[in-house]
Amino acid sequence: MKNLGLHEIRKEFLSFFEKKGHYVLPSFSLIPKNDKSLLLIGAGMAPMKKFFTGEATPPAKRVTTCQKCLRTGDIENVGKTDRHATFFEMLGNFSFGDYFKKEAIPWAWEFLTVNLEIPKEDLWVTVYFEDDEAYNIWKDEIGVPEEKIIRLGKEDNFWELEVGPSGPCTEIYVDRGLEYGSEDERPGGEGDRFIEVWNLVFTQFDKDEKGVYNPLAHPNIDTGMGLERISTVLQHANNIFEIDAIKEILEEIKNMSGYKYGLDKKLDESARVITDHIRAITFLVGDTVRPSNEGRGYVLRRLIRRAARHGRLLGLKKAFLYELCDLIIDSWGVEYKELIENREKIKDVIKGEEDKFLTTIESGMNILSGLIEKLEADNKKVLGGEDVFKLYDTYGFPPDLTREILWEKGLEIDQKGFEEKMDEQRERARNARDDSNIGWDSHADESVFEGYTNEFLGYDHNSCQGEITGIFKNYKEVESAEPGEKVMVLLDKTPFYGEGGGQVGDTGYIIGSDFKLRVFDTKKTREGLHLHLVEVLEGCLQKEKVGAEIDVERRNNIRRNHSVTHLLHKALKETLGSHVNQAGSLVEADRMRFDFTHYEAISKEDLKKIEARVNEKIFEDLPVVTTITNPQKAGEMGAIGLFEEKYGDLVRVLSMGDYSMELCGGTHVSNTAQISMFKILSESGVSSGVRRIESITGLAVYKYLLKADSLRDDLSRELKVNKSDILQKTKANIEEIKKLHKEIDKLEHDSAKDEVSKVLENIKTKGDINYVSYKFIDKDVNTLRDMADEIRSKISKIVILFAGIIDGKINFVCALSKDLVKNPYEAGKIIKDIAKIAGGSGGGRPDMATAGGKILEKVDDALNSLSDFI
Ligand code: SER
DSSP: OOOOOHHHHHHHHHHHHHHTTOEEOOOOOSSOSSOTTOSSOOSTTGGGHHHHHTSSOOSSSEEEEEEEEEOOTTGGGTTTSSSOOSEEEEEEEEEESSOOHHHHHHHHHHIIIIISOOOGGGEEEEEETTOHHHHHIIIIIIOOOGGGEEEEOHHHHEEOOSSEEEEEEEEEEEEOOGGGSOTTOOTTSSSSSEEEEEEEEEEEEEEOTTOOEEEEEEEEEEEEEEHHHHHHHHTTOSSGGGSHHHHHHHHHHHHHHOOOTTSOHHHHHHHHHHHHHHHHHHHHHHTTOOOOSSHHHHHHHHHHHHHHHHHHHTTOOSOOHHHHHHHHHHHHTTTOHHHHHTHHHHHHHHHHHHHHHHHHHHHHHHHHHHHHHHHHHTTOOEEOHHHHHHHHHHHOOOHHHHHHHHHTTTOEEOHHHHHHHHHHHHHHHHHTOOSSOOOOOTTSOOGGGTTOOOEEOTTTOSEEEEEEEEEEETTEEESOBOTTOEEEEEESEEOOOOSBTTBOOOOEEEEOSSOEEEEEEEEEOTTOOEEEEEEEEESOBOSSEEEEEEOHHHHHHHHHHHHHHHHHHHHHHHHHOTTOOEEEEEEOSSOEEEEEEOSSOOOHHHHHHHHHHHHHHHHTTOBEEEEEEOHHHHHHHTOBSOGGGSTTSOEEEEEETTTEEEEOOSOOOSBGGGGOOEEEEEEEEEETTEEEEEEEEHHHHHHHHHHHHHHHHHHHHHHTSOGGGHHHHHHHHHHHHHHHHHHHHHHHHHHHHHHHHHHHHTOEEETTEEEEEEEEESOOHHHHHHHHHHHHHHSSSEEEEEEEEETTEEEEEEEEOGGGBTTTBOHHHHHHHHHHHTTOOEEEOSSEEEEEEOOGGGHHHHHHTHHHHO
């Protein structure tokens, strides 16, 4: 048996089936698309139901995937057993009316025995009891001994969901040997000796809601091999928590909490619960699910709070779940790019939810413990609905969490009573809702829009006739709205582009028989519906046929700014290298912002080259052509873009001449000349390895030119030269100013020198003491100090007194050479007395002091009085 890691097995599987002519589709989102029968994707085939039934065309007749799956049906067993998990990955190969049993069975055998090197002797199979065809292929073509082919009934070997494609199946088991079970154990039984690794379903029926099996037009193949299951086998792991990549999560939890695994069964269980749940949580948030009280949001909330509670049991006090995310994102990011792209968002959402829960968990747990004690004391088994509701409403305990905690004690909750309390609360919330707020929220629970569809005509039309099919206020359906109210509206057909792919939403008007709506923004729901945010201007909004028209001028500017991102993307790749990739954008009417991967600032020359190249392509008048095709063809054509977001569907490939080809859902000009002109305004760094260019097009460039021109006019007037001479004149002015500054410096230096020599000439002596007093005009106190410093450095045993008159005030400075200090002179004392004469005061150090003065006429008297001190 080959010892391969989890990520290696996935790779090996996909490339095996790719070589057998399969198209490798990236995993679909965990959120089912247009399928009301499922809350979350729980099987590899689930997102492809419509390909089996023929309602949709698959991108290829042979497809292989590794599908992220989530099942919460057995959540209570997670951590307790070796096998139960919520999140798992399902490897599968699919045939939509192409190959059938004769190919599917040998390929599965080949992959297991050749690629994974599982010994043939260890493999057993089961078949549907009536399926002789499968039986014979195993026996005659593969050569499996008859005693190792077991016929089983519908319970074991017929695969189906509640509704949808289904059929008989054959399963492959690995015999783990007698150390795991007895001699007479057989596949399909209870024990641990045989582990089922692969299920090959021969999809022949479409089961409807009534349970009727309708035959499909052609037979199909749907196989599923749990990636964790096969990893356990290859890695000789005893349970899923010993699988290489998963074990790393468990290790990290051990490090964080510092507890020792394997000593306490309860604590081990907590660590396993967290190890399992954190993958589910990270993937759910990565697929845009947000914690809420309904549907998928509730599943997420329950998983986060359940994991958080087990973290507390391990002694973790602070929010810790978000800290595990990086490990998962770095590891599983090899396959699931959406994790890497949403890294910060994922951590934010999880931290937010855990923090919220942690603020109340302590008090909630105390209350719950109290309630349990009381139940036990009263010999009762059921916790009342009101208590369950209070724990939920006030302390954030999802009812399922409360139920689980009670189960551990053999108690139950009153589910019906709880639901009654919930209904009452919903009613209260409905009544208290604020009418003025439109309440759009990209994370909101959008189940209210389920079942609606719409057609977007805005690629080719600026206006159209349509019908209002839904009116919503705060995510609740309403029948009408009055003038002044802001609501959300769905149309069956619309020209309004909903914000997406970096492009802002359209604005405009919707007009009914007697009402008028202003569309102030258009958003896209997570399912892709164009949702109009409107204000009722006049009349009473009703569901009826309407005319809808976007603000065309605004949209044309948006078109220019969007199309130019494609030209820029290509020009950046050409100039800087193929490592450049779009990392986000914002396309508005008056400008656009384009983020891309690049490791350093772009040089001026390169930036000019890029700008020139884009303009060249604008002037070449290149036709902009949209081709609608499947992702596979798009890839073959050489289109660049985010393929993983569009899987399964048809994609729009936008080409501009033969210069650029990208996947894009945005709205565009029909030839590049309509962009008119492109001007880069700035280039800057956003984060490490990501740069940003901001730019304008069309009329905005013209306005930019006008502004530049008027600035030149102003300059030419101020500088009194022709516009063409502004630069020369400015350079000359700068040179002139430099020269003048030099001259000023020299003059100042000379004058200071002069002053010092004048002072020196005035030195008098008494005994062996030198002294000098001197008056300056327009010199500040610092200059006086500097001059005093220079003089006392030249002359010893000197007392200096300066007065400076500046701005009608007097500054005195007194300085002593060091050899005089306290002998018996002190500058501070001298200046105090002298300043008094001119109506001032001051002080300072013994060798240097300053003072102010007010009476200008007394300055000379003050200066003259120095000799009295000597
Ligand atoms: N649908 C089958 C399963 O989930 C095979 O892919 O087991």
